[in-house]
Amino acid sequence: MSTPAERLAGLGLTLPEVVAPLAAYLPAVRTGDLVYTAGQLPLVDGKLEVTGRLGAEVTPEQGRELARICALNALAAAASVVDGDLSRIVRIVKVVGFVAGTPDFTGQPQVVNGASELLGEVLGDAGRHARSAVGVASLPLSAPVEVELIAEVR
Template identity: 75%
Template sequence: MSTPAENLAALGLTLPEVVPPVAAYLPAVRTGSYVYTSGQLPMRDGALISTGKVGADVTAEEAQECARLCALNALAAVASLVDGDLTRVARVVKAVVFVASTPDFTGQPTVANGASELLGAVFGDAGVHARSAVGVSVLPLDAPVEVEVIVELTA
């Protein structure tokens, strides 16, 4: 059975540095055996990889990649609270994916798959989760996607 770190490596990914908050909040909070992440944006090296609305400025495929990066950033936030050890994640409980989209765009679930598929690839069956995919008019910094996750930790 592969570890989350091995699965990330097999995907050609490494955990990035935790994205610093853009306002007054923490990237993630642990309470008991759960970690709740704040909404994570598609930031790479301190900058958004895309801006604008899905269905106008951003394609569904680009947004799916944004969701994937958001989920990776969420995993970095989780890892920061467990000494970098993602084997402590017993399961991903829920993901919430916000998609800034045009009023006629209805592919939010497909965009959200970018995050969900990454979580499944990293954690296997423990990465299969409940999910909400929500269309919104605007997100912070004009990001096209924002993702938050809830994970349960092992004892």
């Protein structure tokens, strides 16, 4: 059986550095056996490569890939409060995905699937979770997608 770190490597991915907060908050907080992450934007090396809204400047396929990046950043934030070890994640309990879109864009679930699928690929059954996919008018830095999660850890 492979570890989450091995599955991540098998996908050609590495856990990124934790994204620095944009304001007065922590990237992740552990309370008891739960870790709550702050909303994670699709930042790579500290910058957004794509900005805009789904249904206008951003395609659903791009949004799905951006949601994967958000989920990877959320895993990094969660791991940061459990000694950097993804194996300490027992289960992803809940994912909330925010999708900035035009008023007529209704593909939020398909966009946030990018995050959900990555979590399943990395964590197996422990990555299956409850989820909300919410459409919003705008997000910080004009990001198209933001993802936060709650994880049970040991």
